[in-house]
Amino acid sequence: MKKVLMAAALIGALGVSVAFADHGFGGGKGACGGKGGHGGFGGRGAMMGEMLTEKLKLDDAQKAQFDTIKQEQRAKMEAMRTQMQTQMQALQTENEAKIAAILTPEQATTFKQMQEERQKRQQERLEAVKKRLESNTF
Numbered sequence: 001m002k003k004v005l006m007a008a009a010l011i012g013a014l015g016v017s018v019a020f021a022d023h024g025f026g027g028g029k030g031a032c033g034g035k036g037g038h039g040g041f042g043g044r045g046a047m048m049g050e051m052l053t054e055k056l057k058l059d060d061a062q063k064a065q066f067d068t069i070k071q072e073q074r075a076k077m078e079a080m081r082t083q084m085q086t087q088m089q090a091l092q093t094e095n096e097a098k099i100a101a102i103l104t105p106e107q108a109t110t111f112k113q114m115q116e117e118r119q120k121r122q123q124e125r126l127e128a129v130k131k132r133l134e135s136n137t138f
Helices: 002-021 044-057 060-102 105-135
Strands: none
Touching: 044 060, 060 105
16 A cells, blocks of 8 residues: 555656646756756756655665656657647648738738748847857856
């Protein structure tokens, strides 16, 4: 019975830890890229994992299994995130084509300029994030 409770506690704690790690609280790649996303480099996710392993008094073998589980979850979440981004980009392209089809030539020209400006702003934001990551100034 004690082993069942310990396993249930570990699974529940892992779920919380992975949720925090993959939502920008450290540990995972996070939304802004880098090791910890919004949480910085390591951040709360790393502290959460350490706290869990200490409070549950995991032995070395359990710690290794815990780390493996977290890594597997992180990889799955990243794959899902990539797939979702691809699908969203396809949907955006489809919608832009539908919008362009209903516009007059003048409106279509303006619409294309607006798209180019948006892409330029996105690229500038991406470059700014890359620079901050490289200089560790979050």
